[in-house]
Amino acid sequence: MLYQGDCLEVMDRLIEDGVKADFMFTSPPYNRKRNDKYDNFEDVNSNYYELLENVIEKGFLICDYVFLNIQKNYYNKQDVFKLIGNYYDKIIDIIVWTKSNPMPASGFNITNSYEFIIVLSDKLKSFKANKTYTKNHLHTSVNSNNPYKKIHRAMMKPEVAEWFLNNFTKENDTILDPFMGLNTTGVACVNTNRKFIGIELNEGYFNIAKKRMGWSNDRTSSHHKTITAKTRTPTKYNALNIWRT
Numbered sequence: 746m747l748y749q750g751d752c753l754e755v756m757d758r759l760i761e762d763g764v765k766a767d768f769m770f771t772s773p774p775y776n777r778k779r780n781d782k783y784d785n786f787e788d789v790n791s792n793y794y795e796l797l798e799n800v801i802e803k804g805f806l807i808c809d810y811v812f813l814n815i816q817k818n819y820y821n822k823q824d825v826f827k828l829i830g831n832y833y834d835k836i837i838d839i840i841v842w843t844k845s846n847p848m849p850a851s852g853f854n855i856t857n858s859y860e861f862i863i864v865l866s867d868k869l870k871s872f873k874a875n876k877t878y879t880k881n882h883l884h885t886s887v888n889s890n891n892p893y894k895k896i897h898r899a900m901m902k903p904e905v906a907e908w909f910l911n912n913f914t915k916e917n918d919t920i921l922d923p924f925m926g927l928n929t930t931g932v933a934c935v936n937t938n939r940k941f942i943g944i945e946l947n948e949g950y951f952n953i954a955k956k957r958m959g960w961s962n963d964r965t966s967s968h969h970k971t972i973t974a975k976t977r978t979p980t981k982y983n984a985l986n987i988w989r990t
Contacts (some may be wrong), residue, residue: 760807810866814901839861
């Protein structure tokens with residue numbers, strides 16, 4: 746199921762409706778300020794920590810585990826480190842994703858070559874992998890083959906989503922992604938026989954996400970409806986577009 750709207754509003758609706766998922770696996774915007782990763786989206790959030798906290802807390806009410814993929818940068822690192830400190834008793838592990846060919850830093854600055862995948866739960870104190878000797882470390886190249894790089898230059902490498910699904914989830918598990926973007930995780934769920942709930946604010950990205958699931962307006966028109974969401978202040982959407990398989 747795909748929702749187009751503000752993720753916090755949609756998650757509130759899911760909670761009200763008693764919707765449950767097994768895992769949340771998501772990668773929020775970078776809050777880079779320079780806004781050099783996304784078209785039609787302003788990557789500037791003065792309350793970035795509050796956004797992360799709200800998503801995690803709502804995720805706890807829907808899912809058993811929250812996997813939060815995040816890269817600290819010059820602009821957001823205080824919020825990222827604050828998050829790790831404040832959730833010290835909810836963090837089960839931190840998986841480190843390193844990259845073989847990251848964008849080099851200028852001059853003598855240190856090249857940012859890794860991201861965190863923070864594993865959290867407010868219900869469970871441990872989690873298990875699907876096979877022995879699974880490391881809390883992942884190493885790949887950057888997503889240089891991104892076909893959508895003109896409009897979304899921070900698209901997750903598909904192998905990362907499938908690595909998460911294959912190592913920590915089971916077939917028919919339900920995965921929630923409140924920052925769906927162009928739907929890399931949703932496509933990986935289809936490829937690995939997992940169920941998927943995706944949320945995306947940007948209408949252009951949402952339309953591409955539908956197409957990547959093999960959907961079209963004609964095929965899914967009978968499953969589309971608009972519902973009114975409770976208004977938060979401030980809000981960018983007062984209605985949610987829902988697409989069901």
